[in-house]
Every structure is written in structure tokens, then in C-alpha cells.
């Protein structure tokens with residue numbers, strides 16, 4: 001009996017391993033729920049045609065039109081040559097059993113089934129949304145083969161794990177133009193994200209036209225705002241791609257820009273100017289005046305009419321309460337109402353605003369500070385200060401979204417975001433019913449250090465890894481597979497017009513003031529911006545919204561793939577199982593880093609923007625030399641002398657320190673080589689540079705990044 005059981009277990013295990021491997025062999029991100037590989041492939045050429053069987057809504061026709069446009073770009077053919085035909089013999093036959101809601105809803109069916117053989121392809125879905133998701137899968141499957149462009153024969157059955165998968169973009173701190181938003185919506189659609197959370201107002205800017213209160217944008221935006229027509233255009237563009245648009249108007253804090261035109265809303269005496277600094281500030285709405293709610297009723301009514309989505313985000317984060325403490329009338333109100341502190345006053349405000357939001361037919365969404373049992377269970381909590389509030393909310397009957405762990409402005413590795421699981425920690429022990437209240441999550445792109453030029457590189461490709469976490473089954477978590485596919489999806493996103501890669505060289509050229517950036521690139525390829533909220537702490541003078549974002553730190557990538565691959569090769573080397581060619585690649589890189597200083601130094605002297613990287617360049621050169629010497633000892637099988645090791649480790653410590661708000665990401669790997677050359681035990685295989693442990697060491701973090709004090713200090 002036991003043998004049979006063991007055989008069955010082995011079979012189950014083997015089948016699931018095979019399933020995972022079949023999925024991973026496809027260049028897809030996010031990976032689908034179920035994949036069965038076929039044999040052969042379907043060639044995509046000039047005779048490619050599509051037919052739409054089944055229901056026909058305008059949104060479906062448009063989805064197919066967009067698909068043909070993207071396929072045309074991908075294979076270098078005008079879409080006009082690829083036909084939508086009325087034939088069961090079309091190359092791709094699409095059949096949607098039903099249409100979609102006039103306003104996209106949370107939880108609408110996004111499942112699809114895609115079958116591809118060498119004779120043709122069929123895409124079946126219950127709704128147009130499922131067709132949209134399946135078409136994106138089809139596009140990602142297109143490969144270059146010896147017979148031309150082709151998709152592999154495969155049967156895919158797919159549906160998302162979580163119904164809400166978002167990207168938030170903060171356009172308050174830095175205005176982000178419409179075309180940039182649109183290309184990011186294309187990126188979202190490509191990785192099956194379905195919510196664009198538009199953070200529209202901040203201390204530093206009120207970014208949307210109000211016709212009822214024109215001084216909001218008139219005095220609070222420096223002229224940088226979206227007209228209502230532009231907003232409608234973004235909503236329509238998103239809808240064509242299966243994406244909901246959820247607006248956020250952060251209140252009662254983060255509201256300085258509102259008060260420039262309407263100081264009567266504030267709790268302080270004023271006057272108010274648009275805030276230029278970064279941080280948490282005192283201005284907050286006055287929750288004790290009826291006029292505040294009258295204003296908000298009229299404003300929310302206007303915005304609820306403009307944004308069709310069911311959800312309406314009221315922010316609610318980071319109210320420091322200082323204006324409330326300093327206002328005798330507010331203190332008297334709190335006393336009369338028996339309120340014990342500012343939390344009670346904010347809860348009162350939230351209750352009043354919730355009633356207004358609900359009166360205008362919307363569901364209120366807010367950051368986790370709004371979680372209090374006195375709000376109705378219809379509201380949704382967005383957890384940002386840590387994952388626990390998500391589990392707490394779900395236990396209390398509230399629905400929630402996870403953003404803690406998905407802040408892409410913190411410059412974490414894709415691996416670290418990928419490891420953030422909405423149903424882990426306290427959420428893992430929730431009942432199935434409670435777990436269902438966890439609707440998904442959202443990547444957050446806060447805007448202190450982003451411009452139209454570099455925002456894509458802060459969002460992509462790492463957000464694709466978050467998208468996979470939220471779409472794919474929980475057992476999809478192989479980091480090597482993720483990185484392999486992330487590189488491919490990154491190239492695919494390039495083709496869609498995202499500028500995360502294409503902006504890099506032009507930024508470096510401008511900084512260097514010359515076309516030849518080879519030496520600068522050697523350095524830039526192995527550094528990353530400092531992590532978490534250390535950019536302020538390590539800045540020589542505080543940055544503001546007026547500081548140019550034209551420094552090397554603004555151009556370099558949040559995650560260095562050179563450093564990650566170097567770390568992997570070093571780990572293999574020191575563990576004694578280096579792949580063929582690994583050691584010579586490591587040596588080549590170390591040589592290049594050692595010698596780069598000679599090339600870069602004369603350029604550094606000629607460019608003001610380059611001056612600050614001189615110490616980084618020197619440190620990289622020293623790391624290169626130290627790594628080569630360590631390899632030499634290892635090759636000779638001769639332990640490195642203790643005094644040499646001590647001196648080199650001191651040099652590594654120096655090189656690990658932030659310079660010009662950047663970190664040299666290869667320093668920990670060079671340290672491993674040095675330790676290995678001395679036969680030190682700690683030199684054993686360790687995490688690659690992108691892993692949380694390694695980065696924690698590099699950053700000198702203690703107790704995890706979710707240090708609330710820092711967060712509060714920061715934003």
C-alpha cells in the first residue's frame with residue numbers, strides 16, 4: 001500500500017514539476033496557469049488573418065485592431081496586410097462567448113483558452129477581457145525561427161489569481177505628460193495589469209482640471225495639469241486595453257496644492273504656496289467645518305462624473321496633525337465630541353467623506369491609515385506600511401490590496417518584489433473566505449525622482465515581475481526563470497515604445513557631453529541608486545521638485561543585471577562548480593573595471609555632472625584589482641596573506657558606501673572572492689547580488705526596510 005502511495009505521490013510531484021517546466025519553457029510573463037506543449041509551430045507571415053466568431057462588441061473589434069498593429073510592429077509588416085476575415089479558416093479564430101460591462105468591473109472574467117497548432121490558432125474566452133489577455137499571450141509567443149516568425153504549438157488555459165492588479169503613478173510630485181501615461185498603459189496591458197491608479201493631487205501639485213473649482217488647477221499646478229478631455233482620453237485608451245482607471249485625491253493631508261487657491265479648506269491660517277520640498281507636511285483639511293464637506297461634496301460629484309470606475313481613492317495617509325493641534329477651534333471641536341486624539345478626528349473625517357463618496361455611487365478606497373471599525377465594510381484598504389494591515393483588514397471583513405513590498409521607487413530588485421506574496425505572513429493563516437477579500441496588489445511609482453525621461457526605467461521591467469506575482473499561480477516562483485523571461489519581456493516592452501532601455505544612453509551622453517560613453521557605461525552598468533529612502537539622507541543638500549533630474553543617479557538602472565550575473569558567476573566559482581567560461585568572464589569584467597578609471601577620469605574632469613562619480617570610478621577600479629589578485633591566489637592554490645586580506649576588505653567596505661547617491665553593486669561579490677582566496681568559510685555560496693539578504697548587507701539595513709519612522713520622515 002505504502003509503495004503504491006509513494007508511486008502516486010512521485011507521479012503527482014513529477015507531473016507538477018513537468019507542468020512548471022512546460023510553463024517556464026515559454027517566453028511568457030506572466031506565466032499562464034496551465035500549459036500543454038504541442039509539437040511544431042504556426043508560421044506568422046503576410047497571409048496571417050484573424051476572424052471573430054461569436055459575439056461582436058466594438059471593444060472586441062478595437063482589441064483586435066490594436067493586436068494587429070502590435071503584431072505588425074513585431075514582425076515588421078504593415079497591419080493593413082493582415083486581414084480580419086469572415087472565415088473559419090483564418091490563421092487565428094477568436095471567439096468570445098459574451099461582451100463586457102459598459103464600465104469595467106472588479107472581478108470580470110479575464111480567463112481565456114489559446115490553442116495553437118501548425119495549422120492555425122483558436123482563442124476562446126467568456127468575455128472580451130479574456131480575449132485581450134489571450135491576445136497579449138499570443139504576441140509574447142511570437143519568436144524568430146529559421147522559417148520566419150512563428151508561435152509554438154501549445155494549449156494554454158489561463159486566468160488570473162487575483163482580480164485586481166495595478167500600477168499607481170504619482171503625477172502630483174512631478175507632472176507626467178499624457179503620452180508617457182499612454183505608453184505605460186501599453187506596458188500594463190502587455191503584462192495583464194488591469195488597474196491604473198492615478199495619484200492626481202499632492203502637496204506639490206493638483207493635476208486635474210476642475211470646472212467647479214478652477215483655482216485648484218489654476219493656482220495649484222504651475223499650469224501642469226490634465227484637462228477633463230485629456231482625462232477622458234486616458235480612460236478610453238485604458239478601456240481599450242482592459243484597464244480600469246481609479247483616481248486618487250489624497251485627503252485630508254497631502255493637500256497643500258489645494259489650499260493655494262482655497263485656503264479656507266485648510267486647518268492653518270495660511271497663506272499657502274505650492275510645496276517644493278519632499279516629505280510629510282503640516283497642512284491638512286479642516287474636518288470640523290461644514291464648508292469643507294460642502295466643497296468635497298461638489299468636488300467629488302464632479303470627479304465621480306468624470307471617472308466611471310466604481311472605486312474612488314481618498315488617500316488618507318500621513319496626516320501629522322500639527323495644524324489640528326495648533327488650531328483652538330479644532331481643539332474645542334474635538335473636546336466637545338469627546339475625541340481622544342487626531343486619529344479620532346481623522347476617523348470622523350473619513351466617515352463623512354465615505355458618505356459623500358457613497359452618495360455619488362462610488363466605493364471608497366484608502367491607504368491603510370483609514371482602517372477603523374467605524375467605517376462600513378464596503379471600503380477597500382490599500383496596505384503600504386506593512387503587510388499586516390492587509391490581513392487585519394481581511395479578518396475584520398474589509399477587502400484589501402497589497403502595496404507594501406511593491407514600491408518601485410524604493411529601487412529594490414525584481415527578485416525582492418517577486419518574493420512579496422499577498423497571501424504570505426499573517427495572510428497565509430486567514431480562512432479561505434478571508435483570503436478572498438485580498439483582491440490583489442499594486443506596484444507604486446512615487447514621483448519624487450521621476451521625470452518623463454526616466455519614469456519608464458523606474459517602472460519597467462521590474463513591474464512585470466510584480467504583475468506575474470499577481471496573475472500567475474502561487475507556485476510560479478523560480479527566480480532564475482523569472483529573470484530569463486524578464487529580460488525578454490523587457491525587450492518586448494521596448495518594442496511597444498516604452499523607454500526604460502532607450503533613455504539610458506541618451507541620458508549618459510548628455511551627462512558626459514560626448515557621444516563616446518563606453519567608459520561611463522562600464523561604471524553606470526554596475527551601480528544602482530541607493531535603496532529605500534536613503535536618497536535624502538545621503539544628499540549633500542535636500543532635493544526639491546525644482547531640482548534637475550539629470551544626474552548619473554537619475555539615469556542608472558534600479559537593478560544592475562551586470563552585477564547580478566557577476567554575483568551568480570562568483571558564487572559558482574567560490575562554490576567550486578563554475579560553468580565553462582565563467583572564470584574568464586569574471587576575469588574580463590574585473591580587468592575592465594580595474595582599467596576603466598584611466599578612461600573615465602579625463603572625462604570626469606570635463607563634465608560638472610560627472611564630477612561626483614569620480615570616487616565611484618576609483619572604487620570600482622580598486623575592486624577590479626582586488627578581485628583579480630584574489631583570483632590569482634585562488635588559481636595558484638595559495639592562501640592570500642592575512643595582511644593583504646585585511647587591507648582589501650577595508651577597501652571593499654569603503655567601496656560599499658553610497659557615493660553620489662549610488663551603490664557599487666559588485667562590491668559584495670568581490671568581497672566573496674577576497675574571502676575565498678583566504679580560505680574563509682563565509683566565502684561559500686551565497687545569495688546573488690539581487691537577493692534581499694545581500695542587499696541588506698550592502699545597505700547596512702537592520703530590521704527590514706519597512707521602518708515606519710523613515711517612511712513618515714520621507715513622504
Ligand code: ACM
Pocket residue numbers: 317318367384715
Ligand atoms: C504612502 O506611501 N504615503 C501611501
